Amino acid sequence: MTELKNIEMEEMEEVERVGKALKRTQGPYQWAMYDNWERLKRHYSDNPREVLVPLTTNKDTILHIVAFAGRKDVLEFLISLIKEARQLHHALTMENGQGNTALHEVAATGNLAAGMLWVGLDNRVKIELARLDLPQNGAHGCASYKRVVEIRNQLGETPLYRAAAFGHTKLAKYLATQVGVDDIELHFQRHVDQVSILHIAVIGQHFETALWLQKEYQNLAERKESNGFTSLQLLARMPSAFQGKFRKSKWKMLIYKCKIYSMP
Numbered sequence: 169m170t171e172l173k174n175i176e177m178e179e180m181e182e183v184e185r186v187g188k189a190l191k192r193t194q195g196p197y198q199w200a201m202y203d204n205w206e207r208l209k210r211h212y213s214d215n216p217r218e219v220l221v222p223l224t225t226n227k228d229t230i231l232h233i234v235a236f237a238g239r240k241d242v243l244e245f246l247i248s249l250i251k252e253a254r255q256l257h258h259a260l261t262m263e264n265g266q267g268n269t270a271l272h273e274v275a276a277t278g279n280l281a282a283g284m285l286w287v288g289l290d291n292r293v294k295i296e297l298a299r300l301d302l303p304q305n306g307a308h309g310c311a312s313y314k315r316v317v318e319i320r321n322q323l324g325e326t327p328l329y330r331a332a333a334f335g336h337t338k339l340a341k342y343l344a345t346q347v348g349v350d351d352i353e354l355h356f357q358r359h360v361d362q363v364s365i366l367h368i369a370v371i372g373q374h375f376e377t378a379l380w381l382q383k384e385y386q387n388l389a390e391r392k393e394s395n396g397f398t399s400l401q402l403l404a405r406m407p408s409a410f411q412g413k414f415r416k417s418k419w420k421m422l423i424y425k426c427k428i429y430s431m432p
Contacts (some may be wrong), residue, residue: 197223197313200233205242216249220258226265235270235286238279243270247289260290260316267321275327275343276343278311283327287346290316307375316347324359332365332381335374344384 196218199208212219212230222229234242250256263269274282294313320326325333328347331340347355356365363371366388369378381388 182258196230197233200230205239209242209245212246212249219246219249220255220262222264226263227261228264229238229259229270231259231262231270232264232268232273235273235282236277238274238277238282239283240279240282243282243285253293253300256289257293257297260286260293261314263319263321266323269316269319269321269327271316271319271327272325272330273323273331275336275339276334278331278334278339280339280342283339283342286316287343290337317343318351318354320359322360323361324357326355328355329358329365329368332374332377333368333372335369335372335377337374337377338379340377341380352385356385365373 171265196211199205199211208230216402220229223233224329231243231246234246247259250259260271261269271283271286274286294315297313317327323331328340333341344352344355357363358368366378366381366385369375369381388425
């Protein structure tokens with residue numbers, strides 16, 4: 169009985185702790201929601217350490233929220249408040265409750281400029297950490313350095329996969345150039361359901377993205393999802409995909425390319 173009571177007390181204390189933490193962050197969260205960016209910037213200028221403090225129960229930091237809002241200028245300002253390379257690496261790779269980094273949030277919005285900013289910062293941090301002469305197999309050593317483009321969320325999605333899933337072709341193309349040729353395969357499928365990057369683009373009816381994927385990575389046409397359908401077969405089972413003049417031209421081209429590339 170005593171043990172149960174102690175557990176209940178610990179749970180209540182945790183709820184109270186989280187409540188107090190969220191109350192402290194209520195201002196920044198509201199400023200972000202109402203696009204009061206100048207007020208938000210003043211707050212973090214006075215409290216730079218709070219940049220890495222979660223604002224929501226989903227563990228979103230202000231970086232996640234601003235990234236999803238697509239505000240490259242505000243992201244640049246917030247990042248400028250972080251001076252130390254290790255802390256900046258932490259900021260770039262911090263994950264929320266879904267395992268999304270700020271780059272995952274950028275991928276959902278398709279903001280190319282913000283995506284280039286984040287990847288560029290990551291490349292800079294990697295160089296800076298290398299210059300610190302840290303142990304190569306240590307927590308921050310170059311050998312163990314994981315780039316932001318490689319991080320998967322809890323669904324097993326990389327930022328490249330996520331950009332394609334939302335139909336942001338320009339950002340997907342850019343992220344693909346930041347992935348090594350030998351590593352690109354890791355971005356073609358998510359872990360949770362094994363859905364390929366081409367299938368997810370077709371499911372979302374993002375035909376421009378699907379066409380680019382099919383042209384650039386021709387073997388994707390042969391892949392089958394869990395029900396045994398290729399992307400072409402999946403497309404044929406989607407009546408809504410055949411509505412509208414623009415879509416019609418896109419899916420016709422996709423069908424043609426899928427047929428061509430899947431021929432023996």
